[in-house]
Structure formats: C-alpha cells, structure tokens
Amino acid sequence: MNAKTEPRITECRVTAWQIPTDQEESDGTLTWSATTMVLVELKAADIWGLGYTYAHQAAASLIRTVLFDTVKERSPFDIPALWIEMRRRVRNYGNHGLGGMALSAVDNALWDLKARLLQVPLSRLLGKVREDIPLYGSGGFCSYSLARLEEQLGSWAAEGFRAVKMKIGASPDQDAERVRRAREAIGSDVKLFIDANGACTPGEALAICRDLCEPHRVSWFEEPVSSDNLKGLRHVREHAGPGLDIAAGEYNSTPDTFQAMLEANCIDVMQADVTRCLGISGFLLVDALCQGADIPLSAHTAPAMHAAVCAAAQKLVHLEYFHDHVRIEAMLFDGLPTVQHGVLRVDPEAHGNGLILKRHAAEPYIVA
Numbered sequence: 001m002n003a004k005t006e007p008r009i010t011e012c013r014v015t016a017w018q019i020p021t022d023q024e025e026s027d028g029t030l031t032w033s034a035t036t037m038v039l040v041e042l043k044a045a046d047i048w049g050l051g052y053t054y055a056h057q058a059a060a061s062l063i064r065t066v067l068f069d070t071v072k073e074r075s076p077f078d079i080p081a082l083w084i085e086m087r088r089r090v091r092n093y094g095n096h097g098l099g100g101m102a103l104s105a106v107d108n109a110l111w112d113l114k115a116r117l118l119q120v121p122l123s124r125l126l127g128k129v130r131e132d133i134p135l136y137g138s139g140g141f142c143s144y145s146l147a148r149l150e151e152q153l154g155s156w157a158a159e160g161f162r163a164v165k166m167k168i169g170a171s172p173d174q175d176a177e178r179v180r181r182a183r184e185a186i187g188s189d190v191k192l193f194i195d196a197n198g199a200c201t202p203g204e205a206l207a208i209c210r211d212l213c214e215p216h217r218v219s220w221f222e223e224p225v226s227s228d229n230l231k232g233l234r235h236v237r238e239h240a241g242p243g244l245d246i247a248a249g250e251y252n253s254t255p256d257t258f259q260a261m262l263e264a265n266c267i268d269v270m271q272a273d274v275t276r277c278l279g280i281s282g283f284l285l286v287d288a289l290c291q292g293a294d295i296p297l298s299a300h301t302a303p304a305m306h307a308a309v310c311a312a313a314q315k316l317v318h319l320e321y322f323h324d325h326v327r328i329e330a331m332l333f334d335g336l337p338t339v340q341h342g343v344l345r346v347d348p349e350a351h352g353n354g355l356i357l358k359r360h361a362a363e364p365y366i367v368a
C-alpha cells in the first residue's frame with residue numbers, strides 16, 4: 001500500500017439514542033431519567049469503523065458537519081494528523097464539553113476503522129500490556145432504596161468484582177446509613193468506593209472522611225469537591241488520612257487539563273474517559289502523563305469503548321463498569337468484550353473493537 005492506494009474516508013453515519021434508565025437515578029449534584037449515546041460510523045474501502053460518546057444529541061450535528069468535513073477524503077491511518085486538525089476545527093466551539101465529546105467519538109471510530117482495515121483487533125493494533133482488565137461495579141445511585149442499593153452492590157460482590165462504587169451527597173443525613181448498609185452487603189473483602197460528584201465543601205468532605213470512610217473502610221473518595229476546585233481537592237487529599245484515595249478527572253478533555261490536575265497534587269488516582277478526553281488518542285496521552293507523574297489511571301464508564309485502550313494503557317488500574325452504560329451497550333451491540341468474575345477481556349480475534357451495531361435495536365429511542 002502506498003499513499004496513492006491508501007483507503008480514504010468516504011462516508012459518515014451518525015445516530016443518537018436517548019435511552020430511558022430503568023428507574024430514576026441521581027448522584028450528589030444531578031438527577032436523570034435517560035442517557036444519550038451519540039455514535040459515529042466512518043467508511044473507507046468498504047469497511048466501516050464505529051466509535052461513540054455519551055453526550056447531548058447536539059454533538060451529532062457537529063460530527064455530521066465540521067468533523068466529517070475534516071476527515072473526509074483523508075487516510076484513516078494518519079490518526080495523529082486528523083486529531084490535530086479536528087482540534088483546530090472545533091477550536092471556536094470548544095475542545096471541552098460537547099466539542100470534545102464529538103471529537104472523541106470520531107477519534108474512537110478512526111481507531112476502530114484503522115484496525116478493521118488492517119484486519120487486526122484494536123487491542124493488537126495498540127499493543128497490549130494486559131489480557132485481563134479489572135472492573136469495579138458502579139451504580140448505587142442516591143435515588144435507590146436501601147434494598148436496591150444492597151441488591152446491586154451485593155450482586156457485583158457475589159459475581160467476583162473486587163470493588164464497587166456508590167453515589168453519595170444528595171441527602172447527606174442518609175449517607176451514613178447507606179454506606180453502612182453497602183459495606184454489610186458486599187462483605188469485608190470487597191473494596192468500597194464513594195463518589196460525591198462535587199457535592200461537598202472541603203470541610204464537609206473531611207467530615208465524611210472521618211465519619212463514613214474510616215469506620216466503613218471506604219478506600220476511594222471520588223470528586224469530594226467540585227473538580228473545578230483543584231485547591232479544595234488538594235486540601236481534602238492532604239487531610240484525608242491514610243488508606244483513602246482521592247480520585248477525579250472524568251470531565252477533563254485536553255491533555256493540559258490533566259496536566260493541571262497532576263501539577264496541583266490534588267489526586268491519588270487520575271480518571272479519564274475515552275468518550276470525553278478526545279478519544280483513544282487523548283487517552284494514550286493521559287496514560288503518558290500519568291506515567292510521568294507516577295500516578296495510577298482509572299477509566300471512567302463506557303466499558304465497551306474503553307476495552308482495547310485499557311488493555312494497552314500502562315498505568316491503568318481498573319475500568320468502571322457503570323450500570324447505565326452496561327445496559328445500553330448490551331442493547332445496541334453484539335460482540336461485546338466478555339465479563340467474568342469482575343474482569344473484562346477483549347476478544348483476541350475480532351477485528352477492530354469487535355462491536356457489531358444492532359442497527360434496529362432501540363429504534364424508538366433515536367433522537368438524531
């Protein structure tokens with residue numbers, strides 16, 4: 001293959017589904033009853049690649065116009081060049097938030113397309129560090145009854161998950177009992193993580209460290225204060241006490257936002273989301289930054305889209321098995337990575353990310 005015979009990207013399909021949750025869900029700062037996936041398919045030489053993000057359907061419009069216009073008639077093999085150009089093209093709309101999510105979906109599709117054109121699994125194209133990716137079960141919404149909380153977290157523990165995460169912060173007076181019941185449901189050997197989604201002040205967060213985390217052996221406190229408040233995160237980290245990791249990073253997009261968090265010394269574990277951090281290309285850069293800072297990396301939600309890059313990321317410690325996204329990915333795709341005993345494994349044979357879209361599934365929920 002030379003430059004003249006290299007395949008070119010010729011077509012693009014974008015679909016957005018808004019899928020109702022199985023019951024109303026809430027965390028420390030938000031309540032929702034549906035989740036939207038925006039999926040992009042790119043075609044070159046009669047092969048289609050796919051990638052997605054969880055964003056507002058407005059991202060679909062940006063992909064169909066600005067981003068497809070950027071990659072059209074270009075080689076899917078030179079992803080770094082396309083990534084730089086896409087970043088330039090969304091400059092005025094923002095590499096953060098919706099613009100970054102739209103770009104992430106296209107970058108994820110480019111990697112899948114390249115691997116399918118080369119007829120290799122995406123994990124093979126990226127190069128693997130590990131076969132097995134440790135998962136942690138994630139749900140435990142503030143809107144759940146105590147019975148539902150115990151049932152969900154307890155069933156993950158029974159399946160062999162080594163860690164589970166619950167939300168806190170919507171009704172602070174109920175959190176002590178919720179955390180106590182969660183610990184009882186999962187037993188003493190499974191790690192218990194909590195996520196406040198930025199609901200607390202630094203002082204409130206430190207009270208939670210003392211009154212909830214220590215007695216119930218919580219080992220991870222995610223976003224105790226807003227991720228915009230790096231000084232506040234640092235204050236909590238410095239006073240949290242031993243055995244409790246402070247984690248954040250899920251909203252970061254461009255590499256400099258991750259670098260700022262590292263330089264602020266405000267986290268023990270970096271989180272990154274391949275559907276927000278400018279795709280697999282961005283995730284690999286975050287992995288390099290974590291390597292430089294010697295900080296572990298944890299992948300945030302969207303397990304099927306993360307699988308291959310989690311097999312490849314050197315500093316990765318685990319991947320979030322998020323209830324909403326697990327449900328939606330099973331609804332929309334065949335060829336999902338297998339999950340057994342709390343460990344995810346990529347398919348060693350299937351080309352690309354291995355995902356096969358069930359095109360007509362969830363048709364009533366198409367919104368764009």
Ligand SMILES: [Mg+2]
Pocket residue numbers: 195197222223250
């Ligand atoms: Mg979170």
